[in-house]
Amino acid sequence: xxxxxxxxxxxxxxxxxxxxxxxxxxxxxxxxxxxxxxxxxxxxxxxxxxxxxxxxxxxxxxxxxxxxxxxxxxxxxxxxxxxxxxxxxxxxxxxxxxxxxxxxxxxxxxxxxxxxxxxxxxxxxxxxxxxxxxxxxxxxxxxxxxxxxxxxxxxxxxxxxxxxxxxxxxxxxxxxxxxxxxxxxxxxxxxxxxxxxxxxxxxxxxxxxxxxxxxxxxxxxxxxxxxxxxxxxxxxxxxxxxxxxxxxxxxxxxxxxxxxxxxxxxxxxxxxxxxxxxxx
Numbered sequence: 001x002x003x004x005x006x007x008x009x010x011x012x013x014x015x016x017x018x019x020x021x022x023x024x025x026x027x028x029x030x031x032x033x034x035x036x037x038x039x040x041x042x043x044x045x046x047x048x049x050x051x052x053x054x055x056x057x058x059x060x061x062x063x064x065x066x067x068x069x070x071x072x073x074x075x076x077x078x079x080x081x082x083x084x085x086x087x088x089x090x091x092x093x094x095x096x097x098x099x100x101x102x103x104x105x106x107x108x109x110x111x112x113x114x115x116x117x118x119x120x121x122x123x124x125x126x127x128x129x130x131x132x133x134x135x136x137x138x139x140x141x142x143x144x145x146x147x148x149x150x151x152x153x154x155x156x157x158x159x160x161x162x163x164x165x166x167x168x169x170x171x172x173x174x175x176x177x178x179x180x181x182x183x184x185x186x187x188x189x190x191x192x193x194x195x196x197x198x199x200x201x202x203x204x205x206x207x208x209x210x211x212x213x214x215x216x217x218x219x220x221x222x223x224x225x226x227x228x229x230x231x232x233x234x235x236x237x238x239x240x241x242x243x244x245x246x247x248x249x250x251x252x253x254x255x256x257x258x259x260x261x262x263x264x265x266x267x268x269x270x271x272x273x274x275x276x277x278x279x280x
Contacts, residue, residue, distance in 0.1 A: 003071040004139035009130045014067035014078060017127075020119060022060040027112075028053025029229075032237070037109060040116035041100045041188065047240035048189045050233035055196045058226035062203070065218035072134060073141040077206050077219045083127050085199030088171060090120040092191035099188050144212040148268075153208045155261065160204030167197025182248040183240045200226070213269040220265035227259020 027038040032049035036042040043049040059082065066078035093100070093116070101113040170177040171194030178185040185193065204223075207216040234241070234252060241248040 002139045003142045004073070004137050006067075006069055006072050006075050007130070007134050007137055010072075010075070010079075010134045011067050013127060013130050014063045014075070017082065017123065018060050018063035018067065020123075021056045021063065024116075025053040025056035025060070029057060029233075036101075037106065038112070039101075039109075040113040041096075043189060044186075045183060045237065045240040047183050047233065047237035048185065048193070050237055051230060052192060052196070054229035054233050055200070055226065057229055058222045061225050062218050062222035065221050069218070071142060072137070072139075073210075074215050075218070077203065077210055077216050079127070079131060080206055081199045081203035083124060083131070084202055085195050086120055086124045086127065088195035088198060089192065090124060092171070092188065092195060093117060093120055095191070096188040144215070146213040146269075148207075148211050148213055148216070148265075152261075152265070153211055156204045156208035159257075160201040160206075160208065163197045163201030163204065165201075167194040167199075167201060170194035170197065180247060182242070182245070182251045213265070216265070217269035220262055220269045222262075223258060224262030224266045227255055227257075227262050231255045231259060 027035065028043070028049045031038045032043070032046040032053065035044075035049050039049070043052065062078045063082065066075040069075035100116070101109045104110050104113065166177070170181075171191050174185070174187045174190035174194070177194075178190040181190070181193070203219055207219045210216050213220075231252075234255065241251075243249070
């Protein structure tokens with residue numbers, strides 16, 4: 001059976017999505033203290049803005065690297081997680097419209113706000129259509145020539161499920177779960193963070209299922225970037241965290257583990273294949 005190729009439509013969608021998340025992350029990373037002027041809604045404290053910006057910039061690598069693949073099985077790790085995240089973010093936006101800067105007198109701020117709503121209203125629909133068309137392409141999956149080790153899959157699966165569960169509860173019951181977060185969250189920021197946790201967790205579980213370094217290379221690049229960027233953001237705005245509580249230290253350990261696993265996975269995924277693996 002021939003491999004199912006990545007369609008031009010899916011490739012273009014991934015490229016456009018990568019540009020969008022890169023752009024969204026710019027004000028969050030470069031002006032996290034000034035989101036009232038440069039973002040669609042005011043994000044406080046600055047560490048929350050930096051958290052969201054780090055996640056957006058890490059997803060830039062996921063989508064861009066996936067767009068460079070030739071076959072669908074080597075690119076699809078980027079699609080389900082991104083789709084679920086965009087849907088959840090749209091729901092969070094619609095649930096909190098009063099928090100957004102739609103009536104702001106500043107032209108730039110108003111444009112950014114309406115652009116946010118349009119992107120999250122359109123992207124899930126377009127992605128669903130392109131995804132369906134991609135699934136109807138002839139061919140199938142290629143062989144798993146570079147299987148991931150069992151311990152790595154277990155860590156991916158357990159960690160991913162934990163993030164999905166925690167993020168889902170945070171999204172559905174922000175006031176209940178936000179108290180356990182290392183810094184203060186509002187209803188909107190808790191749902192925004194929860195959407196990211198669900199998306200990251202789903203990508204991790206998906207990586208466990210793919211069980212092949214070639215198939216999850218885009219995810220490993222993104223995971224490493226996520227660990228580095230989130231750790232940098234935490235150090236940068238460390239005063240926003242109550243370090244007298246265990247939550248801050250647990251969060252730091254999780255970030256170091258995520259970055260370490262991403263570094264290991266990215267190194268393993270980019271190593272040259274052996275002759276036996278190429279033959280397989």
